[in-house]
Amino acid sequence: MVMAEPLLAVRGLSVAYAGVPAVRGIDLDVARGEVVALVGANGAGKTTILSAISGTVGFGGGRIGAGRVLLEGQDVTGRPAHRLVALGLSHVPEGREILARLTVAENLDLGAYQRSDRAAVAADVEVVYERFPILGQRRHQLAGSLSGGEQQMLAISRGLLGRPRLLLLDEPSLGLAPQAVRAVFEEVDRIRRAGTTVLLVEQNARQALALADRGYVLETGSIVLAGTGAELSRNERVIDAYLGLPPELGANAAG
Amino acid sequence: MDGLLSGLASFWATYESVAQFVGLNAILGLSIYVTLAAGQLSLGQAAFMGVGAYTAALLTMQLGWPFAAVLAAGVVAAGLTAFVLGVVVLRLRGVYLAIATLGFGAVFGVVLFNLPISGGAEGLRPIPSITTTWQIYLALAALAFGLWRMDGSTFGRSLFALRDDEAAAASLGIDPFRTNLVAFVASGMIAGLAGGLSAHLTYIITPGQFGFGPALDILVYAIVGGTTTFLGPILGAALLTILPEVMRQVPVDPGASELFVSGLILLLIILFLPSGLASLVVGRRRRSDARSPQSPTAAPPPSPSPSLEPSPSSRPQPRPTGGSPSPTPPAPEPLLAIEGLGRRFGGLRALEGLDLTVGPGQVVGLIGPNGAGKTTLVNAVTGLLPPSAGRVVFAGHDITAWPAHRVARLGLVRTYQNVRLFRHLTVLENVLVGAALGRPGTLGPRLVGRSRAQEAAARNEALGLLERVGIAHLADRPAGGLSYGDRRRLEICRALAARPRLLVLDEPAAGMTAPEAARVGTLVRELATEGLGVLLIEHNVGLVMATCDRVVVIDFGSRIAEGVPAVVARDPRVIDAYLGDAVASA
Numbered sequence: 100m101v102m103a104e105p106l107l108a109v110r111g112l113s114v115a116y117a118g119v120p121a122v123r124g125i126d127l128d129v130a131r132g133e134v135v136a137l138v139g140a141n142g143a144g145k146t147t148i149l150s151a152i153s154g155t156v157g158f159g160g161g162r163i164g165a166g167r168v169l170l171e172g173q174d175v176t177g178r179p180a181h182r183l184v185a186l187g188l189s190h191v192p193e194g195r196e197i198l199a200r201l202t203v204a205e206n207l208d209l210g211a212y213q214r215s216d217r218a219a220v221a222a223d224v225e226v227v228y229e230r231f232p233i234l235g236q237r238r239h240q241l242a243g244s245l246s247g248g249e250q251q252m253l254a255i256s257r258g259l260l261g262r263p264r265l266l267l268l269d270e271p272s273l274g275l276a277p278q279a280v281r282a283v284f285e286e287v288d289r290i291r292r293a294g295t296t297v298l299l300v301e302q303n304a305r306q307a308l309a310l311a312d313r314g315y316v317l318e319t320g321s322i323v324l325a326g327t328g329a330e331l332s333r334n335e336r337v338i339d340a341y342l343g344l345p346p347e348l349g350a351n352a353a354g
Numbered sequence: 355m356d357g358l359l360s361g362l363a364s365f366w367a368t369y370e371s372v373a374q375f376v377g378l379n380a381i382l383g384l385s386i387y388v389t390l391a392a393g394q395l396s397l398g399q400a401a402f403m404g405v406g407a408y409t410a411a412l413l414t415m416q417l418g419w420p421f422a423a424v425l426a427a428g429v430v431a432a433g434l435t436a437f438v439l440g441v442v443v444l445r446l447r448g449v450y451l452a453i454a455t456l457g458f459g460a461v462f463g464v465v466l467f468n469l470p471i472s473g474g475a476e477g478l479r480p481i482p483s484i485t486t487t488w489q490i491y492l493a494l495a496a497l498a499f500g501l502w503r504m505d506g507s508t509f510g511r512s513l514f515a516l517r518d519d520e521a522a523a524a525s526l527g528i529d530p531f532r533t534n535l536v537a538f539v540a541s542g543m544i545a546g547l548a549g550g551l552s553a554h555l556t557y558i559i560t561p562g563q564f565g566f567g568p569a570l571d572i573l574v575y576a577i578v579g580g581t582t583t584f585l586g587p588i589l590g591a592a593l594l595t596i597l598p599e600v601m602r603q604v605p606v607d608p609g610a611s612e613l614f615v616s617g618l619i620l621l622l623i624i625l626f627l628p629s630g631l632a633s634l635v636v637g638r639r640r641r642s643d644a645r646s647p648q649s650p651t652a653a654p655p656p657s658p659s660p661s662l663e664p665s666p667s668s669r670p671q672p673r674p675t676g677g678s679p680s681p682t683p684p685a686p687e688p689l690l691a692i693e694g695l696g697r698r699f700g701g702l703r704a705l706e707g708l709d710l711t712v713g714p715g716q717v718v719g720l721i722g723p724n725g726a727g728k729t730t731l732v733n734a735v736t737g738l739l740p741p742s743a744g745r746v747v748f749a750g751h752d753i754t755a756w757p758a759h760r761v762a763r764l765g766l767v768r769t770y771q772n773v774r775l776f777r778h779l780t781v782l783e784n785v786l787v788g789a790a791l792g793r794p795g796t797l798g799p800r801l802v803g804r805s806r807a808q809e810a811a812a813r814n815e816a817l818g819l820l821e822r823v824g825i826a827h828l829a830d831r832p833a834g835g836l837s838y839g840d841r842r843r844l845e846i847c848r849a850l851a852a853r854p855r856l857l858v859l860d861e862p863a864a865g866m867t868a869p870e871a872a873r874v875g876t877l878v879r880e881l882a883t884e885g886l887g888v889l890l891i892e893h894n895v896g897l898v899m900a901t902c903d904r905v906v907v908i909d910f911g912s913r914i915a916e917g918v919p920a921v922v923a924r925d926p927r928v929i930d931a932y933l934g935d936a937v938a939s940a
Contacts, residue, residue, distance in 0.1 A: 116835050140867055141839030160835065193838060193865075194772070246725025270838070274771065274864045276723045276893050278934045302839075302867050341867050 104172050106131045106296050107152065107265055112166030114144070114151050121147045121161065123320040129265065134287065134297045136307040136328065138341055139317030145300040146193055148317075149267045152298070153190035154180035170265070185213055189263030193270045193300075195254040199243025203234050206242045206253055210260030220260065227256040248279030255286060259295070266290065269300045284310060304341040308332045316341070369599075370487055376595045377490035378552050383575035383587025384497050385544035390581040391510070392537045393517030395448060398439065398455035399545045399572045401462040404564030406432040406546025407553035408472055411481045414554065421484050425550040432546020433539050440538040444531060459569055466561040477560030484554040493547060494588075500801060501584035507797035507805075508790040513537055515776045515787045521738060522774035524758035525767065526852055527791035545572075578623055580630020582778070589631040594620075688713045689749060689856050689887045690735070690766065696743030697727075697734050697911075704730040705911040708744070710889075712856060717878055717888040719902035719919070721895070723932055727911040728891045729771050732858055736768045737761040749855060762791060765855035769845045769862060771891075777834030781825065781844055784833050785816040788851035816851060823847045823877065838865040846874075856887040863894045875901040895933060899923060907932060 105128040114122040122144040129135045137145045150156040152168050154177070168176045170186055180190070198206050207227060211220040228235030231252045237245065242253060251271055258266055268287065272280040284306050291297060291310075301307035308314050308328040316324035316337060324334065331337050382399060389396045406428035413424040443454040466472045473479075504510040512533055515523040520530050553559050571594070579590025597616050627633055688711035697705040705727045712718045720728055733739040735746050737758035746754045748766050756764075767788075776784050789812050796812075799805035820826040823843045828836065833844060846862055859878070863871035875897045878888055882903075892898050898905060899919040907915040907922060909931045915922050922928055 117832075119831070119835070141865065141870060142837035146837065246723070248724040270865060273838075274724075274861055274893065276721075276932060277895055278932065279724055280893075281934060302865055304867060340869060 105129055106171060107298065108169040108172075109148070109152065110167045110169065112148070112151060112168065113164040114147050114156060114161050115164050116159070116161050120164075121320055122151065124166065125317075125320070125322050127315060127322065129296055129298050131264075131296055132291075132294060133312045134291045134299060134310060136304075136311035136314040137298070137300045137317060138304045138307060138314055138331070138337070140340070142319075143317040144320040145317055146269055149190060149269050149298065149300055150192075153188060153267055154178050154183045155190065155192070181213075184261055187262075187264035188267070189258040189261045189265070190267040191254050191258040191269065191271065193273065195247075195250045195273075197242045197245075197250050197254050197257070199241065201242055202239050203242050203245070203253060204238040206257050207234075207260055210257035213261065223260055223262075227260070231256065248275050248282065251275060251279065251283055252286065255283070255290075259290065264296060266295050266297045267300075268297060270302060271299075272301060272303050272306070280306075304337070305332070308337075372596065372599050374485075374487050374490055374555060376592050377487070377494050378548050378555075379571075379575060379591035379595050380494050380588040381490075381497060381548040381551070382545060382572045383579060383591040384494075384501055384584060385541045385548065386572050386576045387501065387581060387584055387587045388513075388537050388541040388544065390576055391517065392513040392534055393520075394444070394534055394538065395452040395573075396455045396538065396541065397452050397569045397573065398436075398458045399541065400564045400566075400569035401459040402432045402436055402542040402545035403549035403552070403568075404462060404466065404559075404561070405435045405542075406549030407559050407564070408466070408478065408549075409546075410550035411478050411553040411559055412471065414482060414484075415478065421554065425547060428550035428553075429543045429546045432549065433543040436539045436542025437535070440535045440542075444534050444538060456566070456569065459564070459566065463561050463565055466564075472561075475561065477558055478553075479558040481553055481557055481559065483557060485551045490551055493551065497544060498584060498588060503800040504797055505584060507800045508786075508793075508795040509533075509536075509797040511779065511783060511787050512790065514779055514783075518776035518778055519774045521758065522770065522776065523787070525736060525738075525762055525770075526788050526848070527759050527762040528787075529757075529759045574620070578620060578630060580627075580632035582629060583632050585635055586630045586632035589635070593631060687750075689716075690889070691747045692731075692735060692744065693747070694744035695731065695734060695741050695746065697730055697739065698742045703911050705734065705741070708908065708911070708913055710906055710913070712887045712889050714855065714887050715882050715885050716904065717882045717890055717902045719898040719905040720889060720891045720908065721893070721898055721905060721932060722908040722914075726909050728908065729860060730911075731908075732768060732860055732889075732891065735761075736766060736858060762852065765853070766858070767791075767849045767852045767854035767856075768858035769842075769849050769860055771860040771864075773838075773841045773845055775833040775836075775841055775844060775848075777832065779833055780830050781820065781833050781836070782813070782816055782829040784844055784848050785819060785851045786812060788848040789816055791852040819847045819850055820844075822850075824873065839867075839870055842866065843874075846877075850881075854886065856889065857881065858889045858891075860891045861893065862890070863892055863897050871897050872900075895923075
């Protein structure tokens with residue numbers, strides 16, 4: 100299932116915050132073109148794994164204690180985030196983190212900060228405005244004035260403007276109304292069909308696993324289960340712990 | 355033996371004045387610590403010191419008052435000055451406050467130069483030398499003791515809370531302006547004491563001693579020493595006072611090189627000990643009283659400790675000011691009544707003509723698309739944002755446009771959509787900030803050593819609440835290090851600790867797995883049966899439907915539907931605006 104040399108390979112990764120371990124020696128692969136979901140309870144270490152991969156874990160006070168992060172076989176462990184961006188890695192963080200006091204257009208422009216092909220960037224921005232007309236209409240408004248769903252679309256679009264090979268998405272449906280949640284998952288699906296590889300962290304485990312090719316289940320910093328999205332969706336342990344019963348409590352209404 | 359003694363005596367003769375200045379500067383460091391603890395940057399400390407120094411010196415020279423009386427007068431004068439200045443400038447924050455206090459220092463300097471009584475540029479002399487080393491250290495010890503007790507008190511925590519997040523602190527009943535003013539006046543008084551002591555040590559005082567340079571020095575003591583514990587400024591003042599003396603002993607080309615080396619040492623400290631010298635002594639975190647969860651042994655046993663038991667029945671104590679006596683039936687009089695509420699941002703109508711009521715023991719859901727105005731509604735009701743139209747009545751009071759801390763004190767407590775915790779406090783301390791609402795403060799009892807029972811009771815209750823939301827095992831962690839969902843749970847817990855009559859939860863289950871979200875729903879139902887009113891904003895529609903007695907749906911700032919969940923879920927307008935087709939079948 101996993102190709103000989105995955106796009107992303109994580110080997111024995113351990114991360115701790117002020118000595119408290121958050122991730123304990125995990126292995127993880129993401130092959131080209133895949134959508135891989137990380138599922139787990141709060142505090143299981145999902146966000147920490149993404150930030151360790153993207154070189155931002157230090158901003159939150161975390162330290163990589165052991166292990167390696169390999170991007171196309173190249174050891175990039177502990178590289179600063181801006182250099183990883185140059186290697187084709189884009190991280191859309193939890194809580195969107197759009198720049199609220201910049202305009203929509205400025206936010207998008209910063210997504211292409213390391214690109215020099217201005218004409219192509221402008222074309223890509225136009226594509227974003229076509230796909231999300233509301234962003235186009237509000238291109239000169241402050242990003243902070245957008246609704247939550249619009250901000251999330253802006254954050255994902257900004258992430259894509261770097262033309263990443265690997266997109267890390269952390270909780271893209273967080274705090275969104277049901278219709279906006281559906282739009283986010285449709286967008287992730289479209290990104291996958293466009294050929295971008297995605298590593299997805301999502302509390303909405305039902306939808307994440309329905310979308311993902313493969314998934315990993317994390318508990319207290321360790322991977323306890325791995326499999327295809329469909330396998331994990333049927334796994335009783337996963338259903339009990341993450342999908343929840345009765346289903347209407349977990350469905351977050353969209354699906 | 356005699357040789358040793360006389361050696362010590364001559365050593366002391368040489369270094370006594372250094373010791374005196376270490377003590378005085380440490381007192382000044384403590385004076386700025388009080389404002390920095392609350393997140394206020396004051397560059398007026400040297401001027402406050404000057405007020406104390408000139409007041410005390412003039413009273414000694416002209417009226418011959420006894421030393422204790424002139425010191426007290428200097429303290430009072432500096433405190434009054436800080437009060438008047440604080441009333442004017444404490445609406446400012448950060449850099450702006452620093453500039454304003456700096457401006458005050460400049461004005462003070464001009465006044466000293468021009469008033470006949472202050473002796474102009476010549477200053478005042480001769481001031482009798484009265485201050486002794488032991489007096490300085492007695493004052494320092496007393497202040498250090500007071501601030502040590504302050505750090506762990508309800509007042510100290512309210513300062514730290516303001517430093518971390520002013521809006522969140524106000525939402526727990528802390529009055530930001532008043533609390534900051536108290537800290538500012540206290541800091542002025544401490545600086546005034548240092549001024550009185552130093553004036554009677556140095557024979558002469560001149561305006562330059564209280565100018566810009568000294569004001570910066572005082573800030574540097576606190577920054578180099580660290581501002582997370584009262585020990586920091588003391589250590590910083592000691593190092594920065596002793597260092598130049600040591601450098602003077604080094605027999606390499608005096609002058610510039612000694613400044614260079616001291617500067618280099620400072621730079622290294624800032625680079626490698628960003629939390630200051632104090633982090634060498636007390637570790638990276640402030641020593642916290644959070645450690646021993648229960649210490650009923652020494653304390654006179656508190657009446658059966660409230661909620662050690664992690665069972666759902668462990669209920670926060672009803673507010674002493676008269677909570678709802680009959681929990682269950684929704685009273686005819688709603689707890690919260692919102693009438694015709696409107697809010698505009700420029701030309702945009704974020705809310706218009708909105709009516710909404712919540713009764714005691716009721717859970718009312720508020721749903722709507724992103725950007726519909728839900729959070730604006732919460733902000734307008736809880737005092738973060740004055741409404742432009744309409745009325746808010748809570749528990750019989752018209753609270754329209756009340757400030758956040760007064761709303762909270764009346765029993766209307768909220769959480770924030772984007773989670774606002776006190777990041778540098780521990781989980782337990784966050785809850786204790788909430789628990790302080792409406793309770794007697796602990797600073798006074800802590801100063802006289804009679805706080806144990808009170809603190810043990812508060813701690814036990816806080817731990818009980820943490821247990822109830824399922825994060826008691828994280829009690830001693832800094833809140834900033836929690837995962838997203840745990841931060842949400844802590845925020846709910848902190849709000850509950852304030853013993854609200856009505857709880858407003860802004861997306862409490864965001865970022866939680868389905869089972870975790872379901873537990874939030876169970877908790878909300880439990881709270882409602884205990885008589886609490888809950889206004890629940892949530893996108894997890896399953897949770898809303900399973901938890902709420904009534905659901906209000908808004909879109910574009912206006913109500914589009916209201917009713918019991920099952921009916922609202924089938925309302926075509928709601929399906930169209932919000933749910934989509936998915937839930938209609940569920």
